[in-house]
Amino acid sequence: MKNSLFRKGVLAFSALTLTFSASSALAQCDDGEIVAKFSHVTGGTTHPKVVAANNFAARVNEEMNGIMCVEVFPNSTLFGDSKELEALLLGDVQFLAPSLSKFGSYTRKYGVFDLPFIFEDIDAAIRFTQSDTGRALLNDMSDLGFVGLGYWMSGMKYFSANKPLIVPSDANGLKFRVQASDVAKAMIAAMGASPQPMAFAEVYGALQTGVVDGQENTWSNIYTKKFFEVQDSVTETNHQLLAYLFMTSTDFLDSLEPAVRDQLLIIADEVTQQANLDVKAAEAKNRQNILDSGGTINELSAEQRAEWVEAMRPVWDQFEGDIGVEIIESAASS
Secondary structure, eight states: OOOOSSOGGGOSOOHHHHHHHTSOSSOOOOTTSEEEEEEOSOOSSSSHHHHHHHHHHHHHHHHTTTTEEEEEEOTTSSOOTTTHHHHHHHTSOSEEOOBGGGGTTTOSGGGGGGSTTOSSSHHHHHHHHHSHHHHHHTTTTGGGTEEEEEEEEEEEOEEEESSOOSSGGGGTTOEEEEOSOHHHHHHHHHTTOEEEEOOGGGHHHHHHHTSSSEEEEOHHHHHHTTGGGGSSEEEOOOOOEEEEEEEEEHHHHHHSOHHHHHHHHHHHHHHHHHHHHHHHHHHHHHHHHHHHTTOOEEOOOHHHHHHHHHHHTHHHHHHHHHHOHHHHHHHHTO
16 A cells, blocks of 8 residues: 555644634624534544534634634534435535435445445545545535535544454344445445444444444544443454545535635635544544543454455445446555
């Protein structure tokens, strides 16, 4: 794989980023400003999506003061998973950052981000999003009224369950919460397990009560939502990417004066670049937070990891026709 394009020295959080991440979600907007609402489903103050959303709002509110004001509504306080895309099209909210796994009913091409083991690491995923193919996918839903502003990395995913998962056969017969993604469902089925689509806000309770036996997520989601408290352990499979589409509507963008739109897009791009530089530091910190809080992490040997890869590779072939061979090849070679 290619060497990382990002220097290790830029991965630490800046003091400015930490200040923004802890800031109030709601701004004091002035009369005459364009008020834009940013809704997302994540809570806490240190999650990469929370930090990026608050940084975006802070920059817009400072640099576009008097023109535009962004208010952030976190933790499903405005709209949940099932309603936010409809709300964006209706103009009830102007910015979202849903998981890329949510768009299966709108475009099949985003399924490339869900393919198991397609990215070696987070740097490979970032390289793909910056490629011509990745950038073109930002506009793949423009005819439906959606436009991507950037991809916000959250990290690689890891499996947790109510029993240790060391090899894929350990998952036989278990029920796993997944997002509403056909690729994710096929991946769970390839393990001999049962996929259970479920809203993010419902996962902790479902794990706690045994409605599902396991889930897959990033270190930041596992820690901030305390999934590790109601699971036997987390296995460091590093099997799949979790990323968000930082997005708006074509109607909202088209309603802006050209100079206002250009300034907004510049800020959006710069915030996206910084968010993706910061995410590895956040993930490493939250992995350690899980251990410090009493959670258990299972590390895999090279042979055990190879067994996971072999079990899931047929999923690529299953969705090749939907996603497109060129897109898959571009992602795999990033």
